[in-house]
Amino acid sequence: MKFISFLSCLLFLASCSGQTNKVANAASTDTNERATVTADLTQYKYDPPAVEGEVIPFDTTSAYWKAELNDQEFNVLREDGTERSFTGDLWDNKRAGIYTCRGCGLPLYSSDTKFKSGTGWPSFYEPIHPNYIKEDVDNRYGMRRVEVSCARCGGHQGHVFPDGPEPTGLRHCINSVSLDFVPVEDL
Ligand SMILES: [Zn+2]
Numbered sequence: 001m002k003f004i005s006f007l008s009c010l011l012f013l014a015s016c017s018g019q020t021n022k023v024a025n026a027a028s029t030d031t032n033e034r035a036t037v038t039a040d041l042t043q044y045k046y047d048p049p050a051v052e053g054e055v056i057p058f059d060t061t062s063a064y065w066k067a068e069l070n071d072q073e074f075n076v077l078r079e080d081g082t083e084r085s086f087t088g089d090l091w092d093n094k095r096a097g098i099y100t101c102r103g104c105g106l107p108l109y110s111s112d113t114k115f116k117s118g119t120g121w122p123s124f125y126e127p128i129h130p131n132y133i134k135e136d137v138d139n140r141y142g143m144r145r146v147e148v149s150c151a152r153c154g155g156h157q158g159h160v161f162p163d164g165p166e167p168t169g170l171r172h173c174i175n176s177v178s179l180d181f182v183p184v185e186d187l
Contacts, residue, residue, distance in 0.1 A: 058104060058153040069103070076175045077103050077155035080138075080147070085120030088176020093122070097183040099174075103155035108132055109174065111184075115165055122179065124172040125164045133172075135160065148172055 059065075065078045075081035085091075090099070099109040099122070109124045117123035127133045131151060138147040138159065148157045157178045164171030 060154065065103070073102055073177050076177050080140075080156040081175075082158075083121075083175045083177050088121065090122045090176040090179055090181055091120050093181060095181070095183050097181055098128070098187065099124075099179045099181055101150040101153060101155055101157070102178050102180050103150060104153035105180070106132055106150055106152045107182075108150065108157065108179070109172065117164075117171060117173070119173060121158065122174045122176055123164070124174065125166075125168045125170055127172065133157065148174065150178075 062078070065074055069077060072081075072083065076083060093114075094111075096111045098107045098111075099114075100107050107128050109122075110128050113124045113126050115123055115125060134149045134151045134154070136147045136149070138145045145159045145161070148160050149155060150157060155178060156175075158172065158174035161171045161173060162169060
């Protein structure tokens, strides 16, 4: 399974980088209002999807995803649903680590770019790598929004809005159920 190979890769990387874990642990006591911790996660380099902006062929059958995901995950990831705000398990997560796609394990966001938005959904000002997400215009419900999905499996993540903090000014508003969290100590 791809997520397992991803973890194996991370374990290899972690074995080369004990120093960073010390930095992360020291920073985790920081009570700064900003939800992120200053762990240097930029060392974790991943292979981006081969073609920028194009969904990599992955199993897209409903049967596959119904077996992989629970009902709510299926609704959000495969049917572009939205979890109710303040109900997910990651909107208030302040730990240092990596947020991966619940569908396929691709690392999408880092705690380094997570911020407190007050919306009740995990919010980031940028993805780990621009090639790891796909952006499409979403005109549903009479609104023009930019949808964010995983560039590898096409799983719906959320939307991006132009009212985020510096340095990008963007707010990636992501569903908790679309993500898995891997704490830095497990990287
Ligand atoms: Zn994915």
